Amino acid sequence: MIKIRKHLPKDVLFRVKWLSNLNVTKWIGNELGQKTTLKKETAWFANYQKDKNKIFFTICDNSKPIGFIGLSNISKTNKNADLFIAIGDDDYRGKGVGKIAMKWIIKYGFEKQKLHKINLGVIKDNIPAVKLYQSLGFIIEGEMKDEVFFKGKFYNFLFMAIFNKNKINP
Template identity: 35%
Template sequence: MLQTERLILKLLDEEDEQCIVRWRNKINIIRHLFSFKGTTFSEHRRWFEQYIKHQDRMEFIIMIKENGKKIGTIGFNHIDYRNQKAEYGILIGEEEEQGKGYALEASRAFINYGFKELNLQKIYLKVFYDNDEAIKLYKKLNFQQEGVLRKEIYKNGQFKDVVIMSVLKEEWKES
């Protein structure tokens, strides 16, 4: 478990399934995901069963410390311990909690954990080129653009470019 001034980040467990499925089925969330549809409880349960078997993924639930409300997820995927890198992702699923700085606060703590505790040297991500809010967040976290995968994902009737960004351990400024 990780804590910030306003948040608790706890490892994902089965009790979080209701929230995650609800979030991943919201239209405003789906439009920013690489998957083309939401998810069902049985699909999520199969994903969770695979998740607990593998060591290359780490997912946390983001909760407000004051009231225990679950508001999103944050995690590392494709953790490569040999090459000391991982793919980062965050989702604030509760609309009324978006825009309050929770994503930045959770990300700072989680990325710091990745560099200090997991000894990662590089944390990277992929984001749609037109997801301006997410890109703005990532730049605040000192992520730099590495490149663009042109017409990488077919979504909403068009091919969309995907931006690859990363931050290196030596570039990270703990906040």
């Protein structure tokens, strides 16, 4: 059963594993295909704990951590945030976990954080991700050409967003 819980210091080791996995890093990060380190992820977690505008969660299969999802740059003023997701464990992609986690965080963002809009960025060639986002109601707001370079090829980058249409935030 898929469960979503707070991101905890013990998840640092999983972050190192997931963010060093080429099946994940070929799609995320400022520079694709890079491996992270324990030092970098420990520093990330320490900064995360101080950052009031960022909230991450660990996606678990019962108690087994398999990925993370979160919101950063949460703006109370603009009522928006940026969404990140990675199913880090290779055994769990393409099995509906991403969809469950995305639905959960969208509800969390709109209902608990009272956001009006949730943004994300995705490499256009990341078909599972783009399809998933579109199936949930994200629309493409913009496209940057040749924004990312990886293994001899440039990739276009899409900005996508979903709006909370059910409610006008006061």
